[in-house]
Every structure is written in C-alpha cells, then in structure tokens.
Amino acid sequence: MTKMNHKILLGAAITLASLQQASAVPFAPSDARSMGMGGTGVSSAEVASTVQFNPALLATTREDDHFGLKIPQFSLSVADDGGFIDEAEDFDEESELDTTGQGRTNVDLLSDLLDEATGPLGLEKMQQGIEELKAAQLLPNSAPIAKKTAYDNAATKLTQASEFLDTRLYSRNPSVNGEAGLVVYSGAIADDMDDLNNKALRINGGLNVAGAVPSKKFSMAVHAGAQVTFSGKVKIDPKDTDILRNYSAATSAYLLNIDALQLALTNLDENDSSTFDAVDTAQQAVDNFNYGGAGRPESEGNTAIFVDGELSPEAEDADLDSEIQMIGVAVADVGVTASRVFNIKGHDIAFGITPKLQKISIFDYTQELDSEEEFDSEDFSENQEDYSAFNIDLGAAYQFGAEKQWQAGLVIKNLIGDDYESAEYISSNGVGGAVVSISPMMRAGISHRTSWTKVAFDLDITENDPVAFEDPTQYAAIGGELNVWRIVQLRAGYRANLAGSDQDIMTAGIGISPGPVHLDIGVMANTSDIENEAGIALEFGVEF
Template identity: 25%
Template sequence: MATQASAANTWAEARNDAMGGTGVAAANYGSAAFINPALLAKAQPEDDITVILPSVSAQITDKDNLRDEIDDINDRIDYYDDVVDNLTVRDILLNPVGTLDQFQGAATELADKLDYLRGKTASANAAAGVTVAIPNDVLSVAFIAKGYAHARVSTSIDSQDITYLRGIQNSETTALIEAGRGALLGSDEITRNLNSVAFGRVAIVSDYGVALAHQFDFGGVPVSFGVTPKIQKTWLYNYTASIYDYDTGDWNSSRYRKDDTGFNVDAGIAADFGQNWTVGLTGQNLVSRDLDTKSIEIRNGRTGEVTNYKDTYQISPIVTAGVAWHNDLVTVTADGDLTETKGFKSEGNSQFVGVGAEVRPLDWLAVRAGFRGDVKDNESNVFTAGVGFAPFNRVHLDLTGLVGEDETWGAGAQLSL
C-alpha cells in the first residue's frame, strides 16, 4: 500500500471489475452481497450455494515513482550528512576549491530532488472478499467478509529548504560559511535547516455482515430488495515524518495507528423489465462516519515551532444506479455514482461512471471489457478487460486486468465454487 493500488469500489469482484467496475444491475447472485444485495434474490431454480473464496484486486498508479523518489532522497540526505560530517577546518583552509565543490554538489543534488517532489502525490486502493450465498425462494441469505484499503503518499516541500540549498549551490561565500559551521558544529547544525515533510495515510476498512434479499411482484414486474447489516472495523495510519527520515517500513507502527469499530448497512433494489432488462440502485455505507487519525507532532528545526498533523477519513454513503441488457450470449451494462466517493479530507472526492460488456461464446468461457472514469477527474480513467473460465459450471475462475492514464496498471482474480 505504500505505492498506489487503486480500485473505485469498496469491493473486489473480478467479473464486474473487468466490465468497467459495474455490477449494480449485472452482478451474479453469488457476488451480489459485494455490490447490490438485492441481486441475491435473482438466483435461478437450478442455482445452488455459491462460495467465493477469495476475490482480490489491486491497481497501481504512480506516474512520478513517488515512493522510490522519497526513498532516494534519504540516500541523498545521508550523502549530504556524510559530506558535512567529513568537513574539517583544515580541509577548508588547505583545499577550499575541492572541499566546497563537493559540498555544493551535494546541496545541488538534494535541492533538485526537492524541486522534483514538490506537489507530487500517489494514492492507493485495494480490495478483497469472501462470501457464501444461499439462494432461497422465501429469503436468500449471504454471509460476507470483505475489506478495502485506501492509501495516499504526499509531500509538503518547505520552500525555505530549497532556498537554503540553492544558496549553498550558487554562492561560494555562503557555501564557505555553511561549510565552516558544519565543520565546527557537525551535520545536525546544517540539516536542522531542512524541514520538508512526507505523509503516508492509510485507511483499512473491513466489513462482516449478513445479506438478506427477497423478490416481490408488482404488477407483473419482479422487484427485489436486499439489505446487508454489518460490523465495520477500521484501522487508520497517519505516518508523518521529515522527508529526510521517511521510511515506508514504519507505516504500520502502532505509534501511527488508530482503530475503531462501528455499525453500518448496505441496501439495494433491482427490477426486471421483460426478459432482457434489469435496473438497479444500491447504497453502500449508509451510516456516515468521520474518523480522525492520530495526531503526529513535527518540530521545525529552524524555528522551533511544533506542528500537529492529522487527517479525517470519511465513510459516507455511496449511491449508485445501474442498468443492464442481457441474454444467453451477451450482457451490456452501465453504472453511475449518484454521490461522491470520499476518503481522507486532505484529498479530492471522486464520482465514477462505468460501462462494460460480457460475451459468452461457450458454456465455459466468458470474455469481458469495459471503461471506468471519474467525472471529478481526481482518479485515473481506466480500460478494463478479463476472461472467465467455468469448467463443468462448478468451478469458476475469473481474471481481470486494467490499464489507464498516469501509468496505471491493475489486476484481479476470483475463485468461485
């Protein structure tokens, strides 16, 4: 999660992920508890208990290679410290040109890195889940356990860091003065002037619930209703550190972690119009919850001021409408969010639309493709594709992949019985 692994949804379902992340009107009854619990009631008489164990997905977007760049700046600051620690008054007096050249070169490299990192971010989502769906004419039931994670890496580059380093780079007099201070007082006296900060924010949300669904008849139109009450466990990480000490291995330290347990609920409705059309509406996380991260203090070495850094992760209702046309050979579907998808308050919201199709040329083979876009333009737009294999119509293996703008790549897999 230190890089970006982004999925638009709070669920992973390889078939529908391959169809542009759709599924509100097109999901199978076996995976309905992930997407729209009302579709759980759409099982056919010949359908049996379905077990998904597991479904997983991840998407990587990091066009600026931010994690490696932050790791690299640690190497640069180590080199800078070594240069300063090795400075001596004798070297400065006897070999001022060579000594200052090395010092100025180290300052230049570090300033260039900070310039590159200014304003860069990477964010991440991933999801996984298991479910057992039991169809029934009276009340269909599914047991569900799923989790999704959102992560974001960002930087706050202090412009005075760059000004300070450029001063050493461009002025031999400044370099001589700072080199002398470093030789007499050590590298700490120099690096206290560097106060840029890097942030690693992670939210991991796990749901454990029971989906219930039933189908009614309204004037000859089959209409299904479903609801999923669930326990929701959340872990929040606020890894905030000087960019010069940043270590992705420290993300999961309890020092930066805060957890919470609460209640939430999903609900959905689906209706069939004729033999080929289905429309659906689903609402996930209908109970809004704002959860604060731990507060992390960072002291500015230059001014002595202490800044408290914290964020708030927002779990809010996500309402999505969908429509699907289907027959024995083809399914074509589209979904659109009616509400925004929120995350940390420090980042922008998203609102997704998706279209997709599935063709089943053989009883045991399905081919899928789709597109998912963010109308708020805060997440990468992606093209999706996948295949499904179903030997003997008992074991189902679904695979999906995606590619999109900003160096976005992703994959997912699902095993169903």
C-alpha cells in the same frame, strides 16, 4: 560549519505521506468479474458477488442459480497518477555527475563533498586562521614585527583554506575551473526534491469470502471481507530546498569577505598603523556577515544561512522540516444479506438489505525526512486507532423487457455515515493527523444480458472524497462479457473518473467455469500510461 546530515534525503525515495484532512473509503469491491468489466456490478453482479455491489440482485439471478460461493476474492491496485515511483527512482539512482563509476547518487556526491569542505583542509583550517588573526590583533603595537608575523601565519591558513574551499565548493571563475560541486550537487538535489513534492501514491487491496442462496421469494447470503487503502506523499518544506539552493551562494559571498580580509593582510605594513586598521575592518566584515532570512534581499532566500559570521542552526544542522507521512484505512466487515422480490402495482421490484458489523482501523504515520530511525511495522501499530461500528447497505433492482433481459439497479452503501479520527489527530488535539469518513455512497446501473452476452453501465451518483491526496472519484463505467457455452467468459471494459483528469482505465478479464467451479482473473491499466494505475483481481468460487 559542520557537515550536513544528508541521509535524510534518501528516505524520500521510498516513502509515502499524508496531511490532515477529511478522507473517505472508496467504492472498490475485490471482484475479478467486475474488474474485467470496467468495475460495473450494480445491476450485473453474479450470485455471491451481489453482496458487495447490490444486495437486491440476489433475488433476481437466473432461475438455475441455486448457490454461490467465493473462496476467496482478492484484488490489488496501485495508482501513481503523479509519477511518484519514477521520481523516487530518479532520486535514488546513480548520478549523471558521478565520474567514478561507483554508482553514487547526488546525495552521496554532496555528502562526500561536504566531508572534505568541513575537514582539516577546509573550514577547520579557516576557523584556525580566524582565531589566530584575532589573537594577533591583541598583540601590542609596540611589537610590530611579532604582530606582523602572527598576522602572516593567520593569513597563510586563510589563503590555503579559501583556495581549497573555492575549488571544492564554489568556482568564482567557472570559465576556467568549471562549476564546482556544491552548486551542481545541491541544485540537483533541490530539483529532485521539488520533483518528489506532492506526488501522490495510492495502494488498494481487498479480500472477501461470501456464500449466497438466491431466490425470488427470499434470498440469504453471508460475507466477510476487508478493504485496505493506503495513500500518501512526501511533503517537501520550501525551507529545505531554500537551504540547498542558497548554500553555495552564501558560501561564495562569505568567501568574498575572506578575500577582502586576505587582501588587507597582504597589504599589512608593520610601519603603517592604518594597514592594521584595515585588517580590523575586514575582520569585522567577516564577523558581521549575514546571508538569507528575514530582512535580507529576496535573492538570498527566506532561510538564514549565515548569521554574524557563523552558519545558522538551520544550515549547520540541516534539521529539515520535510515529512514522510502515511494514511492507511482498513475496513473489515461481516454482514448478512436478505433480499426478495415485491410486486408493486404490477411490477416486480427486488429490494435487499445488508446489515453489517465493521471494524475500522486507521493508520496515520508521520516521520521527518531527517530522522535516523528505520521504519518498522510496529510504527504502524503504535499509530493505529481502531473503531467498531454498525452499518447498512440498501439496494433495489428492476428487470424489464420482453424476456426480462434488461435490469436496472440502485445501491446505497454505508447508509450510516460517521467520521473516525486517527491517533495522531487525537494526540495533537486536531492540529495534525487525519479524519477518515465512512460516508454513504450511491451508485446506479443498467445492464442487458442474453445467454451469450452481458453488457453493463454503472454511474456513481455521489462524488467520493479521496483517502488522502489523490483526486476525488465519481466513476462512470461500461463493460461487457462474452460467455462461450458458459465455460469460458471473455470480458472487457472502460472506466472514467468524472471528478479527475487522466484517470481513465481500460480493463480485461477471463473466466473459466467447467461445471460449477469457476476461476476468474481481471486486470486494469490507465489508458495513457500503465504506470499511472494498474491492478489485478483473482477469484475462485463455486456456483450451481
């Protein structure tokens, strides 16, 4: 029996993961004004922000809007719906079982314990005793005294090793000795791994610059930006926790066979050949001992721990199958927006189009939990696949009311859908990796504004697939803005995910715009727990 390599488990506390599946890029512009108003913007975005939400809005801005510039917009949000961060921190924090005050984790405690158990006082000595016993069995019965002496020497080593292991690994009398470390530590680690399993973590980031010249007759804008989404989780293989939970029980059962062998050795009588036969029988029980795996009782687990008296390769080498994987999608685009108002049967309706060039980069990184390799940023570039594409956004907007104070908007982003395969998907011929979709997304909105206020409501018409492990999204959002003398803007909003649960967010924001210059900040947080999802957006620009 050799020491398990438990460094593998520490990696689970700080890593992310992914599975092969169809994924999509979310509708999440990096706009501070929008974030402050719940994420609305399809009918309410201002000047240079229109290129991200609805190109048609560029032709329906206020009469005194002549130019808009964003330099730049920036946003960052983290979604931890399943509590991955908390579980990872719990996994890597000081164990409640550590009585030394040295800040050791459960992994440290189990690793130290197995160092002792597999050392010269434990399994090494037991193996020596078994080898001496086998040598004693080869001695001729014509020398019973010498044979008995050899048996006694072997028995001494087995007794010492068994008592040591029984104390360190598994207490068969918990009422006297308390539950020993192998049971407690391995169970605690298995529970921690279960808590980490399938917990998704998502990070979104955006950066955008834009310049716009609005006009009802013909509006133009240019923009360049990038949106990055990372999503993942640790995928715990049931075999790994199966080993941890059954390791102690398997060792205890093995020691019971050693106990029977020791008893036979204790009863050995050099004048009674039947006692030698009893030792041989007990020795065969040790040699033939099996625990766990196919064909064994369900209570022993699905993974073989002992096979023919030896630790199985799975248990000895602890080659865990749990994986760390990540999917990252970065979409950078450069686009030109054109829009104007058309009179259709007496109604002024604005239409806009944004043709754009896109660079889609897919990062798909997988690493086993038991890998000794340190994570390096080059790992991402080695597992990166880049694509270039052409796409189009289309939008429409219609103002109505006595003072045109109402506005409805409709947008279709990424009209030309396509699938993009990750490097791992390509190299594995579709057995692993990910397929990321740039899919059409349709959103509608309606808003009302006065010289002091603005209220907006947006609704996703399409349900959008997740990038990896989180729920799909279909947002309904509402937000409002109070504009005080066009110098200070106070914003608030609410967004619900109709395709997921416990993912509603509250938002707030503030804008400061002395003259043509403006600075905007938006924040958002999950309504039930800020740790589930939180984000911030910053924006600096010029409008006049």
